[in-house]
Amino acid sequence: MANIYGYMRISTLNESQKFDRQEAQLKDCNHIYRDRISGSKRERPALNALLEDLQEGDTVLIVSIDRLSRSTKDLLAIVEVIDSKGACLKSINDSWLDTSSDNPMNEFLLTVMGGLATMERKQIQSRVKEGVAVAQSKGVQFGRPKARTAKVELALELYSKREHTVKEIAEITGLSRATIYNKLKEKGS
Incomplete structure (x- = not known):
């Protein structure tokens, strides 16, 4: 008996991104395979399992082509595997893909x-x-902000006097305790 296998992929490990939209469209599938990984990566465990499970006459159903692959080379390789198994590929949103x-x-x-x-x-x-x-040419900084030198120097000076706890020094300077500890470690204090 031929099966209809659904395949879904979302690009991030972020829990805010959900499969719901794709899942609603693939509700009539016998089994749905889910990958939570970038489409630019070829190593997708659920897709590999789906391709392994395919039998002659089965259908792979996707919501759209970009959920299956992000490169032509990869897409054609996946389609070739599906064809070699005697199965077919269909897309819900890309009606030309059948x-x-x-x-x-x-x-x-x-x-x-x-x-x-x-x-x-x-x-x-x-x-x-x-x-x-x-943005960088306009002075926008990317990445983690650097601790201001004057604040760091003040924090190190206060620490060396042993009159304040690190928590108090953090409140006085506006630096995080982690930054203060990191700077102390760098300085060997």
């Missing part, structure tokens, strides 16, 4: 649309890099 019929146009569209998805991802990455560069 490998269940032997239509040469399917492979062409798959290649073109996969290429477009790859290009879109690279454009997004490029825009992010440009935005970061512009």
